[in-house]
Amino acid sequence: MxxxxxxxxxxxxxxxxxxxxxERKAPGATVQVDRATGIVTIEGADGAAKAGEIATALTAAGYDAAA
Ligand SMILES: [Cu+2]
Incomplete structure (x- = not known):
């Protein structure tokens, strides 16, 4: 996760x-977004490399993300 x-x-x-x-970066994963806290939980994806890849994609989309 x-x-x-x-x-x-x-x-x-x-x-x-x-x-x-x-979802584009982690096909098949279950994504949960908590709007109040900004916590995004991705079930079915693991690892610092994948987390960094997703964070980079979110930042490119205009949402600052930190693992
Ligand atoms: Cu909006």
Whole structure:
């Protein structure tokens, strides 16, 4: 499981965008976005390299992400 702290998730549209970006990087994973805390939980994906790859993709999409 990967857990990322993501900033800039302000509405349901952001939740959908973040979910889509993560799913593209981690096909088949279960993505949960907590809008209040900015915690994104990715079940079915593991490892620091994958976490970094997802964080980079989220940052490119406009959402600062830290593993
Ligand atoms: Cu939004």
């Amino acid at each position: 990967i857990e990322l702290k993501v900033s800039g998730i302000t509405c349901d549209g952001c939740v959908r965008t973040v979910t889509r970006v993560v």
